[in-house]
Each structure stands twice: as structure tokens, then as C-alpha cells.
Amino acid sequence: MREDQHADGESAVAGSGSPVAGADPLRGEKPKESPVDGHEQAGGVAAGAGARLTVVGGRKTQQQGRSELPADLDRRVALAPVSWLWTKLNRWQQDQVVKTAKVELAQLRQVLEWAGQAPSVLAARLTSRLEETGGEALIARPYGWITHRGLVRRPSCSDVRCDDGARLDTGADCDNCANVLHSRRAWRARITSTVAEEMPGLDEYERRRVVEARMREYAAVEAADYVYRREQAQAEQVRRAAARAEADARAAAERERADSEAAARRVLPCEECGRANSDGRCDACRYQRAAQELLAEAESLSAAAVDPADSEGIRRAVGDTREILGVLMGEARQRFLTAHVPSGTPGEQDTVRDVIAYAELEVLKEVVPQIRQSALRALAACQQATAEADRVYATERARRWDWPDASEADVIAAARQSAQQARARTAEHLLAVRLDQLSGQNPTRDAKATASDSRAQRLAEYAARALPGEVVEA
Numbered sequence: 001m002r003e004d005q006h007a008d009g010e011s012a013v014a015g016s017g018s019p020v021a022g023a024d025p026l027r028g029e030k031p032k033e034s035p036v037d038g039h040e041q042a043g044g045v046a047a048g049a050g051a052r053l054t055v056v057g058g059r060k061t062q063q064q065g066r067s068e069l070p071a072d073l074d075r076r077v078a079l080a081p082v083s084w085l086w087t088k089l090n091r092w093q094q095d096q097v098v099k100t101a102k103v104e105l106a107q108l109r110q111v112l113e114w115a116g117q118a119p120s121v122l123a124a125r126l127t128s129r130l131e132e133t134g135g136e137a138l139i140a141r142p143y144g145w146i147t148h149r150g151l152v153r154r155p156s157c158s159d160v161r162c163d164d165g166a167r168l169d170t171g172a173d174c175d176n177c178a179n180v181l182h183s184r185r186a187w188r189a190r191i192t193s194t195v196a197e198e199m200p201g202l203d204e205y206e207r208r209r210v211v212e213a214r215m216r217e218y219a220a221v222e223a224a225d226y227v228y229r230r231e232q233a234q235a236e237q238v239r240r241a242a243a244r245a246e247a248d249a250r251a252a253a254e255r256e257r258a259d260s261e262a263a264a265r266r267v268l269p270c271e272e273c274g275r276a277n278s279d280g281r282c283d284a285c286r287y288q289r290a291a292q293e294l295l296a297e298a299e300s301l302s303a304a305a306v307d308p309a310d311s312e313g314i315r316r317a318v319g320d321t322r323e324i325l326g327v328l329m330g331e332a333r334q335r336f337l338t339a340h341v342p343s344g345t346p347g348e349q350d351t352v353r354d355v356i357a358y359a360e361l362e363v364l365k366e367v368v369p370q371i372r373q374s375a376l377r378a379l380a381a382c383q384q385a386t387a388e389a390d391r392v393y394a395t396e397r398a399r400r401w402d403w404p405d406a407s408e409a410d411v412i413a414a415a416r417q418s419a420q421q422a423r424a425r426t427a428e429h430l431l432a433v434r435l436d437q438l439s440g441q442n443p444t445r446d447a448k449a450t451a452s453d454s455r456a457q458r459l460a461e462y463a464a465r466a467l468p469g470e471v472v473e474a
Contacts, residue, residue, distance in 0.1 A: 065089045075101050077119035081126040082150060085142040093143040100147050107153070111161050111168050121168060126150050128164075156180070158226075187218055275350060284350070287357035291329075294364040298325060298371050304434035305375035307382075321371065328367060332359040372431075380427040388426045393419035 067087055069076045078101050079086060089097065101122065108118035129150045130136060139145045155162045157176040161169055165177045191214045195207055202210065270278040272285040281289075302321040306313040333356050340355075342348065379385060397415040 065091050065094045070098055074105060074119040078105060078122040078126070081123055081130060082136065082142075082146055084136045085139060085146060088142045097143070097146050097151075100151050104151050104153070107160075108168065113169055122151070125153075125163065188215060191215060191218065282350070283354040284357040287354070287361045291357070291361045291364050294361070294368050295322070295325060298364070298368050300435055300438050301368070301371045301375045301431075303438055304431055305378040308434060308437070325364065325367060328363050329360040332356075332363045335359075375431055376424075376427045379430045380423050382427075382430070384430065385423045385426040389419040389423040392422035 065087065069079050069083060069086060075098060079097070086094065086097075104122055105118045108121055109115040112118060112121065133139060133145070133149075153163045156165045157174060157180050159174060159176045161167050162174045162177060165174050166172065167174050188211065192207075192211050195202070195210050195214065199207070199210065265279045267277055268280045269276050270282040270285055271280055273282060275282045278285075298321050299318045302317040303314045306317050308314075336352075336356055336359055340352065393415045396418040397411055
């Protein structure tokens with residue numbers, strides 16, 4: 001009956017309010033809108049409104065990426081030119097981009113003179129690559145472009161500072177690239193001339209084909225040579241690393257042995273006073289030994305200031321020096337004992353002995369240079385030093401009259417200065433000779449040897465030397 005009804009009656013039948021017709025369609029009829037489907041759609045919209053996980057075309061679930069650049073300031077500055085592409089990446093891709101940027105920043109810091117320029121240099125690289133591409137809108141695969149074209153360095157030669165033919169540290173053109181280009185042009189010129197000589201009857205097309213073939217052969221040979229040299233360099237680097245590791249291990253063993261020997265020496269008693277754990281000699285004995293050497297030096301300096309023929313004067317000078325130094329050392333000792341308050345701790349006696357020995361040594365270190373200066377002043381006033389100063393004064397004054405613009409006062413001042421220098425040199429020479437005689441290091445050097453060091457003998461030795469011009473001619 002329903003099929004026989006007119007089309008105009010369908011509305012009436014449908015609007016009759018039959019619950020069966022509305023709830024259970026006949027002969028495969030489907031309702032225009034299913035309440036279940038509507039519920040699922042509503043629930044799906046409600047659930048997906050705030051979700052971050054999506055399913056697209058039956059593929060695996062992908063997690064949407066972060067909209068903000070990395071929190072690290074260097075990486076944020078470096079990736080700023082591709083901030084729009086950054087929003088097109090998922091979480092995993094963003095993490096890989098961050099790792100790649102971190103590696104490139106580390107390499108740039110090793111190349112640049114100032115490591116702080118690395119983020120700006122990497123950002124400039126991304127900007128230039130975007131300009132080459134034509135903008136971010138023309139990039140179909142953001143992740144591949146950033147990791148394989150935008151961030152990576154494109155060297156035009158073997159120099160680690162080269163990027164697209166420019167120096168990373170200076171920004172100027174790469175000299176090595178210019179050399180490579182010049183070398184390749186020279187190869188082509190040589191190969192072209194060789195082909196022209198060997199095959200003079202070839203036309204332009206055949207000649208170009210032969211030249212290109214030989215260029216490829218030459219490039220293959222150069223590439224093989226480069227691979228060989230790189231392998232050799234890597235082998236040399238491995239050898240150096242092994243040698244460095246061996247040297248480090250040997251140095252560590254030496255340090256360990258030295259530490260063990262030092263630890264063993266620290267427990268040894270003092271050889272002179274027997275104090276335990278003194279490394280073979282305690283501080284007090286070491287200071288006293290150094291003080292004895294300074295005392296002997298002071299006595300020698302006092303004796304050298306006196307005429308060697310005056311034995312009584314030498315004994316008197318040595319005795320006076322020993323007495324004065326003894327008084328000074330006693331005063332230093334008394335000052336410490338007056339200021340020291342006994343605490344009654346174990347080892348206090350050894351500590352007091354060390355401090356007193358150190359105080360006496362410091363007194364000698366301060367007084368001995370003064371004794372040396374006194375000896376030099378005494379020797380500068382002796383007859384030999386005075387005679388040497390007079391001769392130098394007379395010689396210099398006679399020679400300096402040749403100056404065209406020099407006044408008499410200037411000549412006299414210059415001659416006096418030269419005489420004083422000669423007097424000081426003579427005093428130092430006499431002091432060294434007398435100390436040598438007193439120490440007994442060269443007992444054969446007597447008055448005859450001293451006389452050979454006179455001014456006349458030294459002038460003769462100077463006259464026998466060759467002039468610089470004669471040496472050059474020879």
C-alpha cells in the first residue's frame with residue numbers, strides 16, 4: 001500500500017506519527033540522521049576540542065609540537081628565522097631539530113674567535129638559506145629542510161671555517177675556495193692544451209667531450225688521493241692519541257711513584273737532630289744550614305773588602321762581622337721569645353725552634369746584601385779602582401772634544417759618568433777575584449794572574465778581536 005501511494009502522500013504517511021515507521025524503516029531504508037551517530041559526533045567534537053593527540057587517515061597517533069621556541073637563549077636566537085616552520089613540527093621532530101642546532105652551535109664555538117657569536121652566525125645561515133629557497137611558504141617538508149639544508153654547514157673546500165665559500169670567523173671570501181677554483185681552472189687549461197696538441201683535428205664538440213672526460217678522470221684521481229690522505233691523517237691522529245694516552249699513563253705512573261717516594265720520605269727522621277717525620281731534615285736544621293752559608297758569605301765579603309796583604313785587618317773585619325750578625329740574630333730571637341706565650345701543646349718546642357731559626361735566617365738575608373754593597377764601596381775607593389777611573393776620565397774627556405756641538409760642561413759630565421762606571425766595574429771585578437781566592441776555588445790565581453787582568457792587557461785583547469765588517473767579509 002505504501003509503494004502504491006502517490007508521492008504527495010508520503011508526507012502525510014510520514015507525518016501520521018506512526019512510531020513503527022519512524023523507528024524501524026522498511027526495505028533497507030535509512031534515516032537521514034541517526035541519533036547514535038549524532039551522539040558520537042557530538043562526543044567526538046567535545047573530546048577533541050582540548051586534546052593534543054590526533055588520528056589522521058588511520059596512521060599512528062602523533063603528538064602536536066610546541067608553539068614556542070626552546071627556552072635556551074642560544075637555541076632560541078639561532079632558530080628564530082624558522083619560527084613559523086617550528087610550529088609545523090611535532091614533538092619528536094622539534095627535539096631532533098634542537099639536537100642538530102646544539103651540534104652546529106658547538107662546532108661554531110670551536111671555529112669562531114668569540115664563542116658568543118655562534119647563535120647569531122647560525123641564525124644568519126638560516127636566513128640566507130631561506131632567501132635561497134624563496135621563503136618559508138615554499139618549504140613543503142619543514143623537518144627535512146631544517147635538518148638537512150638550513151642548519152648544516154655546506155663547505156666548498158676542506159677548511160672547517162668555510163661555509164658556502166665564506167669564512168665563518170671573518171665573513172670574507174674563503175681563500176682556500178679561491179685556490180681550489182684557480183687550481184681547477186688550471187687543470188682545465190692544461191688538459192685543453194694537451195688535447196689540442198694530441199688531437200688537432202677534433203671539432204669543438206668532440207674536443208669539449210674529451211676534455212670533460214679527462215677532467216672526470218683527473219677528479220677521480222684527486223678524490224682517491226684525498227681519501228688516501230684523509231685515511232693517513234686519521235691513522236696519524238689515532239697514533240698520536242695512542243701516544244698521548246701512553247704518555248699520560250706514564251706521567252700518572254711517575255706522579256704516583258713520586259708521591260709514594262715523598263710519602264716514604266716524610267716519615268724519615270731528621271739526619272741532624274733526629275726529629276721524627278721530618279723528611280730527612282727538619283725545618284729548623286734546614287734554616288740553620290742556610291744561615292751558616294749566609295754567615296760564611298758575609299765573612300768572605302768582609303774579608304774581600306780589606307787589602308789581601310793585611311792579615312790582621314782581615315781577621316778583625318771577619319770578627320766584627322761575626323759579632324754584629326750574632327747581635328742581630330740574638331735580637332730577633334729575643335723578640336720572638338718575648339712575644340711568644342707558651343701554650344703547652346705537644347710539639348711546641350719543635351715549633352719554637354723552627355720559628356727562631358727562620359727569624360735568624362731572615363735577618364741574614366736582609367743584612368748580607370748590605371755587607372756586599374759596603375765591600376763594593378770599599379773596593380771602589382781603593383788604588384786600583386781610582387787609577388782605572390782616572391784613566392777612563394782622561395781618555396773620555398780627550399775623545400769627547402771631537403763633538404761639534406758639545407760644551408765643556410757636557411764633556412766633563414760625560415767623562416765623569418764614564419769614570420764612575422769604570423770604577424764600579426773595577427770594584428766588582430776585584431770583589432770577584434778576592435772571593436775566588438778566599439774560597440780556594442782557583443788557588444793558582446795569584447797576584448801575577450791579577451796583574452794580567454790589567455787595563456793594558458784587556459785593551460790588547462780587544463785590539464786583537466776582528467771587527468764586524470771583517471767578520472762579514474770573511
